[in-house]
Amino acid sequence: MTTPAPAPQAPSAPPAEAGARAPRHLPAYSSPARLAGTVAHLAALGVIGPVLATILGVLLGAGLGMLPVLGIGVVFLLGLVYLLYAIGWLETARIDGLYDAGLPPLRARRAPRPGFGGFLLMVWHQFIDAPMWRAVANAAIATILGWITLILFQQLVSSVVLAFAPLYAADGVTRFNGFSILAGWAPLVGILVFLASAAAIVGIALLHGVLARVIVIPTREAQLAERARVSDVQRAGALRASEVERTRIERDLHDGVQPRLVSVGMTLGLAQQKLTEDPDAARALIEEAHTSTKAAITELRQLARGIHASVLDDRGLDAALSALAGRSHIPVRLDVRLDGRCSRDAEAAVYFAVAESLTNAAKHSRASECRVTVRVRDDGTLWARVEDNGLGGARVLPGGGLDGIHNRVLAAGGTVRLDSPQGGPTALEVSVPCAS
Incomplete structure (x- = not known):
């Protein structure tokens, strides 16, 4: 029995010469x-x-x-x-x-x-x-x-x-x-x-x-160095924003919802003790606990809305700001002109900046009116301006609301400009890349 000869193999391509370079393009x-x-x-x-x-x-x-x-x-x-x-x-x-x-x-x-x-x-x-x-x-x-x-x-x-x-x-x-x-x-x-x-x-x-x-x-090296610098700045802003937000949530829980829930527990304990001896008093305590529970739920809902508004994902920035203006303690004139949607991070950063600005105006500025203007500029940035007719003198303090705005917008690759002379008015401008 003979073994068939192997089929001749096709000649392999010659190995590339050492030092051979790829063709250069003009x-x-x-x-x-x-x-x-x-x-x-x-x-x-x-x-x-x-x-x-x-x-x-x-x-x-x-x-x-x-x-x-x-x-x-x-x-x-x-x-x-x-x-x-x-x-x-x-x-x-x-x-x-x-x-x-x-x-x-x-x-x-x-x-x-x-x-x-x-x-x-x-x-x-x-x-x-x-x-x-x-x-x-x-x-x-x-x-x-x-x-x-x-x-x-x-x-x-x-x-x-x-x-x-x-x-x-x-x-x-x-x-x-x-x-x-x-x-x-x-x-x-x-x-x-x-x-x-x-x-x-x-x-x-x-x-x-x-x-x-x-x-x-710019050279490729300069572009990469600038991107690395911007990334470092954005990362630092994101870390600082998360730290400020965590502190704010802890403060709101500790000062608002937690004492109310403790009060509900104590009220229910008293109601349990009086349930057999004084049913009417127990019923009144239960109703008080029920009212406090609904208030705690409302506070939790507002706290969650402060972290992220669900309407922002569902209906966009215009609807979210309209709802925000409707809940404001100060009359707000809203002027939003958007042709389409921007990225989730960009819209969230602008929403947070407007929400925090309106909160600060209601707490500190003694303003009687606020004006919110939002546009998408030709260079592809989402721009917002919040102006109130209050006392002015607003400053960025570590851990404060304006510091949180600055870090949140910085993390999204944007810029913040505050103009608040003594005597007012106060104007905050935010610019965030629409595709950030």
């Missing part, structure tokens, strides 16, 4: 469509940039020159700062739209505290804002590159005209950039100049993409 800013867009942007900046530079120079000169004259120069310097911000904002939006870099929009700084001192600090922080200056620097470099691009465009057009010199050169000689060129050599020179100009334009467009990524677009 960067996004080198695609033909983006190169064409970059060239168009640079040409436009070559015209607009010098005009903006002239306006900035005039504002700076007028501001410094007229500063001793009753401080009039401050107005020009203020215009200079916010024109720089406008240029930085436009440049950031231009780079993001051109290269699809996912850059967040440049945001104007806000006053860290109320009053004129807060306004001056806001202007100073805006003036030293690093992202704004990076965008302005990139705009200045792009303006220079755009000016060079316009010159190269002129050379490109002139080279095309030069290539047809034999058709119009009467004496067999033509002029190009101050040089005399024989008509017979003109087509060759024109083609060479055309190719060199076109290559230079493409090179400038590529250089603009490289510089934009270096100056404006």
